[in-house]
Amino acid sequence: xGRYFAIRIGxxxxxIVLVVTFAFVVLRLSGDPALMILGPEAPPEVIxxxxxxxxxxxxxxxxxxxxxxxxxKGELGRSMRDGRPxxxxxxxxxxATLALTLPAFFFKxxxxxxxxxxxxxxxxxxxxxxxxxxxxxxxxxxxFVLALLLVLVFAVQLGWLPSGGQDSWRHAILPxxxxxxxxxxxxxxxxxxxxxxxxxQPYIRTASAKGVPWRKVVTSHALxxxxxxxxxILGFMVxxxxxxxxxVESVFSWPGVGRLLVVAVANxxxxxxxxxxxxxAMTMVTSNLIVDFLxxxxxxxxxxxxxxx
Amino acid sequence: MTDATLKDAxxxxxISLPAIPVSVVLAISWIVAMxxxxxxxxxxxxxxxxxxxxxxxxSAPGNVAHWLGTDELGRDVLSRLLVSIRISxxxxxxxxxxxxxxxxxxxxxxxxFRGVIEQFVLMLTDFQASxxxxxxxxxxxxxxxxxxxxxxxxxGMFGWERYARIARGLAISANAQGYAAxxxxxxxxxxxxxxxxxxxxxxxxxxxxxxxxxxxVILMESGLSxxxxxxxxxxxxxxxxxxxxREYITRAPWIMLAPATTIVITTLAVSVIGDWLRDRLDPxxx
Numbered sequence: 001x002g003r004y005f006a007i008r009i010g011x012x013x014x015x016i017v018l019v020v021t022f023a024f025v026v027l028r029l030s031g032d033p034a035l036m037i038l039g040p041e042a043p044p045e046v047i048x049x050x051x052x053x054x055x056x057x058x059x060x061x062x063x064x065x066x067x068x069x070x071x072x073k074g075e076l077g078r079s080m081r082d083g084r085p086x087x088x089x090x091x092x093x094x095x096a097t098l099a100l101t102l103p104a105f106f107f108k109x110x111x112x113x114x115x116x117x118x119x120x121x122x123x124x125x126x127x128x129x130x131x132x133x134x135x136x137x138x139x140x141x142x143x144f145v146l147a148l149l150l151v152l153v154f155a156v157q158l159g160w161l162p163s164g165g166q167d168s169w170r171h172a173i174l175p176x177x178x179x180x181x182x183x184x185x186x187x188x189x190x191x192x193x194x195x196x197x198x199x200x201q202p203y204i205r206t207a208s209a210k211g212v213p214w215r216k217v218v219t220s221h222a223l224x225x226x227x228x229x230x231x232x233i234l235g236f237m238v239x240x241x242x243x244x245x246x247x248v249e250s251v252f253s254w255p256g257v258g259r260l261l262v263v264a265v266a267n268x269x270x271x272x273x274x275x276x277x278x279x280x281a282m283t284m285v286t287s288n289l290i291v292d293f294l295x296x297x298x299x300x301x302x303x304x305x306x307x308x309x
Numbered sequence: 310m311t312d313a314t315l316k317d318a319x320x321x322x323x324i325s326l327p328a329i330p331v332s333v334v335l336a337i338s339w340i341v342a343m344x345x346x347x348x349x350x351x352x353x354x355x356x357x358x359x360x361x362x363x364x365x366x367x368s369a370p371g372n373v374a375h376w377l378g379t380d381e382l383g384r385d386v387l388s389r390l391l392v393s394i395r396i397s398x399x400x401x402x403x404x405x406x407x408x409x410x411x412x413x414x415x416x417x418x419x420x421x422f423r424g425v426i427e428q429f430v431l432m433l434t435d436f437q438a439s440x441x442x443x444x445x446x447x448x449x450x451x452x453x454x455x456x457x458x459x460x461x462x463x464x465g466m467f468g469w470e471r472y473a474r475i476a477r478g479l480a481i482s483a484n485a486q487g488y489a490a491x492x493x494x495x496x497x498x499x500x501x502x503x504x505x506x507x508x509x510x511x512x513x514x515x516x517x518x519x520x521x522x523x524x525x526v527i528l529m530e531s532g533l534s535x536x537x538x539x540x541x542x543x544x545x546x547x548x549x550x551x552x553x554x555r556e557y558i559t560r561a562p563w564i565m566l567a568p569a570t571t572i573v574i575t576t577l578a579v580s581v582i583g584d585w586l587r588d589r590l591d592p593x594x595x
Contacts, residue, residue, distance in 0.1 A: 011432075011435065014432065015435070015436055015439060015440075018432075018433075018436045022445070022448075023448065026448060026449055026452045026453070027452055029452070139524075140573050140577040142528045142532060142535075142572060142573075142576075144532060144548075144551060144552075145551065145569040145572065145573060149569075151558060156558060156559050156562075239439075243441060243444050246443055246444070246447070246536070247532055247535065247536065250536055251555070261444070262447070262537075262538065264451065265448075265451035266537065266538065268451055268454075269451075270451060270452065273447070273452075274448070276444070277444060277445070277448045280440070280444050281440060284439050284441070285439065288439055
């Protein structure tokens with residue numbers, strides 16, 4: 001068990017190192033940031049000062065180590081556009097994003113998991129087919145198309161809801177609906193197949209053969225086992241809470257982290273992009289780690305196997 | 310040669326027997342139509358895709374001159390749609406090919422060398438699978454700017470980890486089987502064993518993964534282009550058309566509805582074909 005967790009934590013740390021390396025390599029391969037930010041017509045002394053200020057004249061391995069130690073100290077650079085610390089810009093935007101992604105996460109789970117379980121338990125029924133069709137639609141309709149269709153119907157045609165902005169809670173409805181529908185469809189499809197796989201296992205047949213009431217077979221034999229793969233995908237969804245709304249925030253002009261990222265990419269504001277990248281990596285790694293720990297509780301086999309894993 | 314072996318090994322024997330469901334026939338017809346359009350886009354388009362017609366701006370669909378209407382500059386939506394299909398499919402096919410080749414190669418390398426190389430490949434796959442691709446793609450675009458080859462290369466990094474995992478797993482089990490051992494004993498080089506003997510045997514599973522990755526590539530590219538960070542004007546792609554059409558959603562919703570519908574039907578069609586192929590071809594499900 002201890003070894004199992006130690007390996008997971010080691011992997012998590014390794015992932016962070018990889019992300020930092022990725023950011024560094026991409027940053028350095030992309031050409032001279034001084035020329036990119038200041039433009040080719042900038043006077044040479046300004047460029048020299050910029051290069052000195054950003055440490056661009058040091059040897060590359062030195063910059064790499066420097067980069068690591070700066071990040072470890074939480075120094076993620078300043079926005080090259082307005083000079084404020086990038087981390088501050090990003091942190092300011094997080095509440096707005098969470099205001100969309102947290103309710104959406106709740107609705108996804110509340111809609112998707114019961115729908116998936118119900119569909120699996122009533123395989124082949126009308127509701128099963130409806131759930132599956134919705135799930136397929138949820139996969140094939142990209143979020144920006146869904147968002148625009150919702151805008152077209154509820155904002156343009158019916159005029160019930162605003163089409164963008166962040167002035168009142170009514171502005172949050174369409175973005176949350178967009179995020180929830182797509183996620184619920186994915187979750188329903190996933191839960192359904194996890195359930196179906198468990199229901200086909202011999203131990204389910206054994207349990208019902210020895211006279212356990214079906215309701216009890218489902219609640220104490222099928223659901224706990226189907227929970228394991230479902231927790232994995234939930235973990236991924238928790239990991240995307242911070243940056244999972246890039247497209248939706250852009251459609252609805254919602255001033256969250258995703259919108260900030262798109263604007264920063266368009267302006268090539270590298271410090272901000274890199275800050276968001278690292279933040280997302282941290283969130284993903286943390287939620288994956290939590291999922292791994294949860295496995296330990298959900299799946300006794302892993303605890304036993306931990307010594308060998 | 311590989312193609313012929315591939316056909317003999319999997320496709321012909323298994324597919325020819327059962328009847329093909331209507332939904333799959335429709336899906337295949339749609340994809341074929343898309344391919345024909347992609348091949349002939351500029352020849353069958355009634356107008357040049359950048360050709361302006363300022364007197365007929367934002368004209369509604371259904372008139373004889375412009376079947377699908379025109380956009381804010383009077384450009385023919387149908388012509389733009391046809392060219393967009395070509396660009397989007399080009400990116401999707403290019404990217405899927407790159408990611409299949411890269412992923413399968415890495416998977417084979419991991420299976421062949423084991424040890425440190427295998428651990429390294431597995432670490433990379435874990436890393437790729439745990440980071441949201443859109444964020445990484447945006448970071449790369451922020452740093453490198455944008456061009457069509459870069460975009461195809463970038464999208465080619467999407468989904469490689471799935472091929473790598475599958476190829477590694479299957480190649481390890483194939484290596485343990487008699488046929489691989491036999492050709493190895495006959496003195497075949499590793500490259501020959503993997504490409505001529507193992508690859509054809511595991512191709513069906515890889516093809517199924519392709520049909521799962523392909524629609525996601527289309528969605529990812531159209532998402533990026535929608536955000537204005539993928540295909541850049543004056544070039545056009547399906548996502549790009551939706552992105553720019555969105556500004557006219559009140560007055561001229563057809564500008565975005567035409568490409569949006571195309572994206573949805575195309576991804577749906579590939580998914581339908583993929584599900585069907587998986588049931589037919591994937592030996593692990595039989």
